[in-house]
Amino acid sequence: MDPTPRLELPADLPADLVLPSTVEGTAVHELVIKKSRFIARATHVESVEEADAVVAAVRKELWDARHSCVALVVGQRADRQRSSDDGEPSGTAGVPMLEVLRHRGLTDVVVVVTRYFGGVLLGAGGLVRAYSSSVSEVLDRATVVAREPRVEVVLETDHASAGRLENVLREWCHVHRAVFATPAYGTGVELAVLLRPRDLASYDQLVASETAGGAVPVVRGWQVSDIPA
Known part of the structure; x- marks a missing residue:
């Protein structure tokens, strides 16, 4: 049986949203x-x-x-x-x-x-x-740029774990055409990712596996991102 999803898409994100493309420059x-x-x-x-x-x-x-x-x-x-x-x-x-x-x-x-x-x-x-x-x-x-909705997911971790998690998340982002944001450092480390809605469950499972279920990412919202064709 598949694990119960820990994350849900933002309520204001339309299902199957398809956006027009644009041009660059x-x-x-x-x-x-x-x-x-x-x-x-x-x-x-x-x-x-x-x-x-x-x-x-x-x-x-x-x-x-x-x-x-x-x-x-x-x-x-x-x-x-x-x-x-x-x-x-x-x-x-x-x-x-x-x-x-x-x-x-x-x-x-x-x-x-x-x-x-x-x-x-x-x-x-x-x-x-x-x-x-x-x-x-x-x-x-012209350079045509596709536009797709991206869900922002934030993971809070400690400084000791941040380096290893960052490497894992960056590799996942590369494979899944997601964007890894610049980490924010404070008392802990905030790792944010902009990902495609359909990849939310996969990302959640990755985080659960890498942290032994100890860290739960949070969906902060969504935005439209330009993706070079």
């Missing part, structure tokens, strides 16, 4: 279509206000361009979305760009595609394809 890519230059820039942001600042900076830098079209998705659940055609025919730039972000399952990202007109009209269909391709290709070059 900024990626830039240029596409030339019928002499028009499309310069795409995908940037990680944490808010709509930060996205607006990125857009303003791009438009200031590339002030002589005819259009700088925008698509952005922000929020843990990708619930804040916006787009702009910036003077292109309605529906030919911002919305197609936004659809690419949705299809990729991304959030906390703003994409600006700046167009320098090359003298050849592309037509509505050509513009849709050009702006969509610009976003797709810059995202192909």
Whole structure:
């Protein structure tokens, strides 16, 4: 019979929570279509206000361009979305760009595609394809970061046992893609780990085995962590 679990997941952690991914830093890519230059820039942001600042900076830098079209998705659940055609025919730039972000399952990202007109009209269909391709290709070059919930579990131990336990826990974290936090030293030693919800029971069993059941870790809460793909 399996031992009775000593730890429970935080009550406010939704079951089977799946979060959109994001991008790291900024990626830039240029596409030339019928002499028009499309310069795409995908940037990680944490808010709509930060996205607006990125857009303003791009438009200031590339002030002589005819259009700088925008698509952005922000929020843990990708619930804040916006787009702009910036003077292109309605529906030919911002919305197609936004659809690419949705299809990729991304959030906390703003994409600006700046167009320098090359003298050849592309037509509505050509513009849709050009702006969509610009976003797709810059995202192909971006570093995508997965987002997953992580449960914070804290173990209190004495100084004499801390070194051995730290080595054991670090090895377990490496195997289970968990994060071992910097130990906190006081009258005792606090060892904290950020782990995937499904690994909670395994971690609890490890601690019980290594301490002969004498130490019981405590679930402190949960947070969203970025995990490089």
